[in-house]
Amino acid sequence: MTMNNDETNTQTNTGEAIDQDKQKEAPQSLRAIIREQTTEDEMPLTKNITLRKILGGDILSADIIRKQIWLILIIVLFIVVYISNRYKCQQDLILIDNLTEQLKDAKYRALSSSSDLTQQTRESKVLEKLKASSDSTLHIATQPPYIINVPNTEQR
Structure with missing residues (x-):
């Protein structure tokens, strides 16, 4: 036992x-x-970064990316500001072009109106209009104008 x-x-x-x-x-x-x-997959970063790691999001879990997250956010903010500034500048350029075209049109209209007014106020046009309206008391002068000599009253 x-x-x-x-x-x-x-x-x-x-x-x-x-x-x-x-x-x-x-x-x-x-x-x-x-x-x-x-x-959380905090394996040491390998030297070979593949497209699969980038597209899979494995690169975002690396310590390097996590340490530089504020820098990445600032860069993204600057990119957004840059794009919005460029868009605003393009909108301003379009507005300037439109206003320039409107200014040209206004200058041409003013020049045309000035030309029409000058044409209508010429002596020959005025005389034609006076002849056409028979009720006018104004007539074309048949005699040349008289020169009136006024003695200077201050010398007395």
Whole structure:
């Protein structure tokens, strides 16, 4: 019976050792799983950046990108300001072109009106209009104008 006790003790000791090994392995694997999940893929950055990493978004989880996020946001803000400024300048240029065309049209109309007025106020046109209207008391002068000499009254 002593042998049986030794055998059972050996069996229980080996069984306990196996159970302890399993218990040690289970928490280690559980710890490893938790560590893998909590690191959020913070693997060291490899030197070869592929298109798949960029399009997949893996590059955005890198520490370098996270450290430079404010710089990236400022650059994006400047790009938006640049685009909006360019759009505003283009709108202003279109407005300036339209106003320039309107100014040219107004100058041409003013020049045309001035030309018509000058044409209508010429002496020959005025005389024709006077002849056409018979009720006018104005007539064309048949005699040249008289020169009237007025003596200077201050010298007296």
